[in-house]
Amino acid sequence: MSNEDKNKIKLTKEKREDMISAIKTYFFNEREEEIGDLAASLILNFIIEELAQEFYNQGVYDSYKYMNDRIDDLLSIQKY
Template sequence: MGNKIKLSKEKKDKMISAIKNYFLNEREEDLGDLSAALILDFFINEIAPEFYNQGVYDSYNYMNEKIEDLLGIQKY
């Protein structure tokens, strides 16, 4: 994917907080902001493109199905 996924500061801060809470609650590890931000950057760069691509693929299939439905209303 050519363009990097960009998040607003508010969304990024919320995600960093969620990562910190997850590690604290599930692993009893107290992460700092920098560690949580690095984990978020890893997911954005390495994992998120797969989800994005799946969303594009699913949208493509959905639209193709709808186009096929549209052809069904032709008048003969």
């Protein structure tokens, strides 16, 4: 398994179908366009391949900051 395969976001079939449906609904509600499953799937693939890493990295950073703040809180209860 290549490093690229390990880093790729994997979705369950059900979650992928939900996301495709959400993309189709968005286009219909916001742009008054009906797009098919293929077009929505291609948009989802683009988001996963090109954009998702930034959201993931922001989540990791936010978690890191949160945990560091909690560690600082823990150190404040030391007894001297």
